[in-house]
Amino acid sequence: MEIQSNDERAFKQVYEEVFPILMRVVYHVTNNQDLAEEICQEAFIRFFDKGMEFATLDDAKYWLIRVSKNLAINQVKRKAREQGMVEKLKKMPANHSNTSDGSQVLMEKETRKLVQEAIDQLPEKFRLVIVMKEYTDMDYKQIAQVLHISESNVKVRVYRARKMLESILSQE
Amino acid sequence: MCVDDELLNTYLDDELQEPWRTQVQEHLGYCNACRQRLEQLRSLHQKLVDARLGDSEIKARQERVFAYFEKTRFPSTNKKMHIFRKKIQVKLVPALITSAAAFVVVFIGAFVLFGTNPQQGQEILPGVASPIDSAHIRQVTEVQKPSLDMFSLEQIVQHLDAMGYAVKLEVKAVTPLE
Numbered sequence: 001m002e003i004q005s006n007d008e009r010a011f012k013q014v015y016e017e018v019f020p021i022l023m024r025v026v027y028h029v030t031n032n033q034d035l036a037e038e039i040c041q042e043a044f045i046r047f048f049d050k051g052m053e054f055a056t057l058d059d060a061k062y063w064l065i066r067v068s069k070n071l072a073i074n075q076v077k078r079k080a081r082e083q084g085m086v087e088k089l090k091k092m093p094a095n096h097s098n099t100s101d102g103s104q105v106l107m108e109k110e111t112r113k114l115v116q117e118a119i120d121q122l123p124e125k126f127r128l129v130i131v132m133k134e135y136t137d138m139d140y141k142q143i144a145q146v147l148h149i150s151e152s153n154v155k156v157r158v159y160r161a162r163k164m165l166e167s168i169l170s171q172e
Numbered sequence: 173m174c175v176d177d178e179l180l181n182t183y184l185d186d187e188l189q190e191p192w193r194t195q196v197q198e199h200l201g202y203c204n205a206c207r208q209r210l211e212q213l214r215s216l217h218q219k220l221v222d223a224r225l226g227d228s229e230i231k232a233r234q235e236r237v238f239a240y241f242e243k244t245r246f247p248s249t250n251k252k253m254h255i256f257r258k259k260i261q262v263k264l265v266p267a268l269i270t271s272a273a274a275f276v277v278v279f280i281g282a283f284v285l286f287g288t289n290p291q292q293g294q295e296i297l298p299g300v301a302s303p304i305d306s307a308h309i310r311q312v313t314e315v316q317k318p319s320l321d322m323f324s325l326e327q328i329v330q331h332l333d334a335m336g337y338a339v340k341l342e343v344k345a346v347t348p349l350e
Contacts, residue, residue, distance in 0.1 A: 008246050015241075019234045020227070027225045037233045041240060048245055108222070115223035133185065134220045140187050158185065159178040166216055 003060045006051040015044060018061045022068050024135040029072040029127060030079075031120050039075065043068040062146045065132070069146070073124060118168040122161055129154055130161035175199055175206050177213075184213050 003010045019040060027036040043064050054060040119127060132143045133154075140154045147154070175183075175196050182188045183196050200207050320328065332339050 011241075011245075015234075015238065019237070020230045023230045023233060024225050033225070033229065033233070037237060040233075041237045044237065044241070048241070111219065112223040115219055119220075130220075134217065135224050140185070155182055155187070156178065159181040162181060162213065162216060163177065165220070166212075169216075169219070 001056065003054040003057060004051070005047050005054065005060065006049070011048055014047070014057060014060045014064075017057065018064050019044075021061065021136050022064055025065060025131055026068050026072045028116065028119055028131040028135050029069065030076055031116050035075055036072075039068050039071045042071060058142075062142070065136075065146050069128060073128075076124075114169065115165075118165050121168055122164055126157050126161035126164060129157040130165070133158050174203060177209070180206070180210055180213060184210065184217065 003014060005011060005014075022040045022043060023036055026039045027033055030036055030039070046067060047060070047064055052063070054063065119131065122130065128147065129143060132138055132146065133140075138146070140151050140158070144151045144154045179188065179192070179196060183193065188196060200210065323331075329339050329341070
């Protein structure tokens with residue numbers, strides 16, 4: 001089924017299907033929900049305004065993920081420049097002080113926070129691959145297509161990203 | 173020989189092709205160390221999945237962003253209002269006709285059923301004699317505002333002459349003889 005990006009019906013169909021995936025990818029890359037929302041909106045604006053044709057819904061999805069991934073990486077780089085990496089690292093120990101709270105919900109929130117902070121520490125190329133692997137339904141082949149890298153490269157990056165995450169989380 | 177981490181990760185993601193997949197499966201059947209390692213990887217994967225952004229958090233943002241598109245890119249989404257108006261128009265007209273017809277039927281029906289009593293009519297309505305003759309008829313004309321059309325050219329010229337104006341009349345396209 002062909003997708004015309006500025007056709008209202010087609011747009012709605014793509015939006016319904018892709019927005020949650022896009023939001024998850026961008027959020028886990030940037031660790032900021034408001035920023036993720038802005039980036040998703042910007043990606044869909046470009047998608048609509050460019051009036052492009054896609055052979056399948058998956059092709060439209062890959063295009064959107066690619067654009068929003070680039071926007072997210074740019075934002076992360078800008079944020080890092082503004083804040084300074086030292087400051088970011090300083091914040092981390094302070095966040096662990098609430099672990100003594102017995103509440104299950106708080107524990108879950110804390111775990112979620114720790115996992116996200118561990119993802120934040122990954123180098124960009126590993127972060128993108130592991131976020132796509134864990135937070136979308138894409139397989140190695142599809143991730144390779146989105147990132148324009150080989151499938152075996154995706155496989156290696158997933159393995160290394162998990163190894164790094166394991167190491168970061170075991171320290172905490 | 174045990175399965176390496178990279179292969180186990182690929183197996184965990186269900187991306188390992190045959191015949192390696194079957195070989196790893198067989199190995200896991202008897203190697204405790206590899207089974208434990210696979211469980212560790214699975215637990216890490218689950219931890220990551222559990223940390224994902226929730227559906228409810230996404231939904232609110234999805235609706236907000238979509239509202240932006242409805243406002244800026246899909247002006248035709250106001251179609252709903254037009255459809256609503258049309259429905260009212262279509263339904264109102266027959267309803268009015270029906271109620272008007274019902275009113276007429278009830279009105280006529282009342283006359284047919286109960287009839288009219290001339291005596292009762294005379295009691296209610298005072299008898300008024302209408303002597304129509306020339307003495308009672310007076311022609312009423314519309315009071316017109318005075319305008320130039322009510323006067324002849326001669327009257328206008330005379331009036332202007334009396335006012336002290338010297339009036340010279342010329343007819344268009346006619347040149348007076350020298």
